[in-house]
Amino acid sequence: MTTPCVLLACQCGSVEGQLTLDDTTRFHLVCYCCDCQAYAQQLQQADTLLDEHGGTELVQTYPANMQITQGHQHIACMQLSEKGIYRWYTRCCHTPIGNTVRSAKLPFVGIPVAFMRFESATQKKQLLGPIAFKVFAKYGQGQMPEEAYAKVPFVFLRQTVGFLLNGFWFNKHRPSPFFRDGSPVSTPQVGKTL
Ligand SMILES: [Zn+2]
Numbered sequence: 001m002t003t004p005c006v007l008l009a010c011q012c013g014s015v016e017g018q019l020t021l022d023d024t025t026r027f028h029l030v031c032y033c034c035d036c037q038a039y040a041q042q043l044q045q046a047d048t049l050l051d052e053h054g055g056t057e058l059v060q061t062y063p064a065n066m067q068i069t070q071g072h073q074h075i076a077c078m079q080l081s082e083k084g085i086y087r088w089y090t091r092c093c094h095t096p097i098g099n100t101v102r103s104a105k106l107p108f109v110g111i112p113v114a115f116m117r118f119e120s121a122t123q124k125k126q127l128l129g130p131i132a133f134k135v136f137a138k139y140g141q142g143q144m145p146e147e148a149y150a151k152v153p154f155v156f157l158r159q160t161v162g163f164l165l166n167g168f169w170f171n172k173h174r175p176s177p178f179f180r181d182g183s184p185v186s187t188p189q190v191g192k193t194l
């Protein structure tokens with residue numbers, strides 16, 4: 001059986017890639033945190049990126065599972081603050097394409113579903129499965145869905161630790177589309193207004 005893949009493409013189609021769904025080591029979630037909302041505003045994409053409660057849909061996985069196959073020159077990076085995570089997006093059309101920590105050594109990337117292309121809602125569900133966690137609902141807007149967690153549930157933290165340990169063990173932090181020889185492929189701009 002071939003390993004299922006998700007096609008990655010920015011809104012204008014200049015940046016393309018693929019996400020390999022090789023096993024169960026990934027999380028499909030919606031994040032309602034202030035930073036994810038602020039980021040969507042920065043990208044001037046709040047209308048398209050955020051759901052009605054201000055949520056951003058993401059898949060957290062290993063950098064080694066993600067490939068950018070074209071449009072590398074359009075990759076840019078911003079931090080909402082000095083200590084903020086690296087938020088990668090495309091310069092061509094401001095599509096968010098990945099969130100990483102500031103170290104190339106952590107086997108972690110959060111890929112916004114906005115960077116993924118599906119033939120249909122059915123195909124999306126087949127590939128990504130249902131949303132496992134809705135987190136940071138205390139920052140969400142309006143009447144929040146019942147299954148959303150105010151912050152982050154313990155079960156999610158526990159699974160994340162297992163995910164990271166597995167990633168460290170199998171060196172899943174590389175290759176990464178966002179780091180080369182341990183350095184960011186594009187210089188992160190702090191608090192950048194586009
Ligand atoms: Zn683009």
Ligand SMILES: [Zn+2]
Nearest residue numbers: 031032033036
């Ligand atoms: Zn968030």
